[in-house]
Amino acid sequence: MIGYLNVILRLAIWFLLTADLSGANIVIGVAVALLLPRSYTAPGAFRDWLRALAETLVAIPQAYQEAVEIILRPHRREAITMERVKPQRTPGLIFLDIFLITFTPKTIVLKYHEDGWYEVHRIQPGRSPKP
Known part of the structure; x- marks a missing residue:
């Protein structure tokens, strides 16, 4: 079953x-x-793929909400954080995680570290600190 999901993911990207x-x-x-x-x-569990699909469905309205927030209240503070990769993730699921983080307007993955961390750039509401 997971093989089919990988083929579908590749076709969607294509x-x-x-x-x-x-x-x-x-x-x-x-x-x-x-x-x-x-x-x-090791192939990802079917449960992990379903969870990733559910997270994708949640990310779509979240992206619209964040876009409206940015329009109405500009975000001027920035932060770079490190987020831990969920354990036992296959390359396909890691790709989906990076896609979901980058899909929302307030966050983008800058780098994936092979030791299991994402470097994430976030914008936050509020004014930037004065230099």
């Missing part, structure tokens, strides 16, 4: 990159998704 749903592009996308090498790490 369609987002190409922005073309023609028959030829679909065939090429399926071929690319199937021919890309697979990772040999």
Whole structure:
């Protein structure tokens, strides 16, 4: 089941990159998704994929809410924080985590550290400190 989710994720990325749903592009996308090498790490639990999907559905209205907040009350303070990667994450789930963090307007992942940390840039409400 997880193999299907990886293929679907690869196809979704392909369609987002190409922005073309023609028959030829679909065939090429399926071929690319199937021919890309697979990772040999332990497959993610189906429960983790469902949780990531639920987080994605929550992130969409959150992104709109944050965009409106930024428009109405400009955010001038910035902070760079380190967030721990959830344990036993597959590369596909790590990609989804980074996507979810970056999807909302107030945060962006600056760097993924191989030792299990994300470096996240956040903007926060309030005025910036005076120099």
